[in-house]
Amino acid sequence: MKIFVTVGHTHYDALFKAVDEQLSPEKYQVINQISDGTYFPENHKYFKYTPQLQDEINNADLVITHAGAGSVFYLLEIAKPLLIVPNFDRIDNHQKDIADFVTQNNYASVCYDLEQLEKHVLASVNHSFTQYEKNNFCGYDKILDIINNA
Amino acid sequence: MLKNRPEVILMVYGKGGHAAQMARFIDRAPEELKNKQLIALTDVKTKDKLFSHQFYCVEARDKFSYIKNLVVFVLYFFWALAQMIHILSKYRVITMISTGPGVAVIPAIICRLFGIKVIYFESWSRIFTPSIAGKIMYRIANLFFIQHKSLQKFYPKSSFFGRL
Numbered sequence: 001m002k003i004f005v006t007v008g009h010t011h012y013d014a015l016f017k018a019v020d021e022q023l024s025p026e027k028y029q030v031i032n033q034i035s036d037g038t039y040f041p042e043n044h045k046y047f048k049y050t051p052q053l054q055d056e057i058n059n060a061d062l063v064i065t066h067a068g069a070g071s072v073f074y075l076l077e078i079a080k081p082l083l084i085v086p087n088f089d090r091i092d093n094h095q096k097d098i099a100d101f102v103t104q105n106n107y108a109s110v111c112y113d114l115e116q117l118e119k120h121v122l123a124s125v126n127h128s129f130t131q132y133e134k135n136n137f138c139g140y141d142k143i144l145d146i147i148n149n150a
Numbered sequence: 151m152l153k154n155r156p157e158v159i160l161m162v163y164g165k166g167g168h169a170a171q172m173a174r175f176i177d178r179a180p181e182e183l184k185n186k187q188l189i190a191l192t193d194v195k196t197k198d199k200l201f202s203h204q205f206y207c208v209e210a211r212d213k214f215s216y217i218k219n220l221v222v223f224v225l226y227f228f229w230a231l232a233q234m235i236h237i238l239s240k241y242r243v244i245t246m247i248s249t250g251p252g253v254a255v256i257p258a259i260i261c262r263l264f265g266i267k268v269i270y271f272e273s274w275s276r277i278f279t280p281s282i283a284g285k286i287m288y289r290i291a292n293l294f295f296i297q298h299k300s301l302q303k304f305y306p307k308s309s310f311f312g313r314l
Contacts, residue, residue: 008166008167009165009166010166068166068167068275069167069273069274069275070166070167070169070170070171071167073274073313074170094273094275094276094281095275097275097276097277097278097279098275098277100277100278101277101278101298134313135312135313136178136312136313137174137175137178137295137297137311137312137313137314138311138312139295139309139311139312140179140180140183142293142309142311143183143245143247143269143293144180144182144183146245146267146269146292146293147159147183147186147244147245150244150245150266150267
């Protein structure tokens with residue numbers, strides 16, 4: 001299975017350590033986007049950032065992502081098989097909201113316990129999930145009212 | 151000199167998801183809005199071709215540590231203040247639009263002091279709990295959008311018009 005792991009712009013060493021330790025290179029071909037993290041995977045390929053993010057996503061069978069909204073909403077919109085691993089190292093609740101939202105709506109698999117990562121990887125590709133439907137922003141007229149009356 | 155300043159809309163945003171929301175906001179905007187001159191104030195360092203000019207500001211808070219936050223905030227305060235003086239002397243800002251986060255607070259206060267209207271989007275990552283930046287900006291902004299209806303109970307006067 002080809003897996004792409006991405007954390008956007010925040011470091012998340014614990015996730016890459018779990019990937020490296022639990023996903024054996026014999027079974028999984030993993031590419032890690034580690035941002036400015038300081039854990040460097042030994043069993044799989046990694047880089048900090050790439051301008052070819054779309055290609056990496058398209059080539060993967062499964063994407064593992066932190067619960068950053070930008071990554072999560074984009075991946076849900078393109079209906080990519082997805083495993084979300086919230087980053088609780090961060091001091092705000094930001095990632096918990098997204099993770100709970102996805103869990104409650106059954107949009108994708110969420111892993112709250114890094115020790116169970118491989119089990120969640122298998123669940124992400126084997127379970128069926130609800131298709132995410134987006135309600136596009138339509139408030140531009142209210143904004144133009146303000147701009148034009150300025 | 152101040153009389154001939156070009157009219158601009160000031161877009162304020164942080165990196166990561168906030169930049170993504172701003173890019174989506176502009177991408178799907180009607181031509182009438184896209185045809186205005188847009189300038190940016192952001193903690194993103196790479197230049198974005200959407201804007202005629204991009205001003206840099208440090209982040210308002212550290213995401214991983216409370217202790218660093220105070221130092222970071224003081225630095226942010228003066229940085230944002232200096233950039234806003236620079237921006238307002240060069241341009242006539244007609245409206246400020248922000249997709250967060252905290253980087254918007256000082257520019258928004260300065261805009262309101264100069265009678266410039268402020269529009270703020272609470273981040274799409276906020277579904278069950280309001281953000282610190284959102285709670286502050288709710289009091290400052292003239293128009294406050296939420297992107298999940300579930301936040302209405304925290305922001306009774308907010309507007310919901312879907313998600314960026």
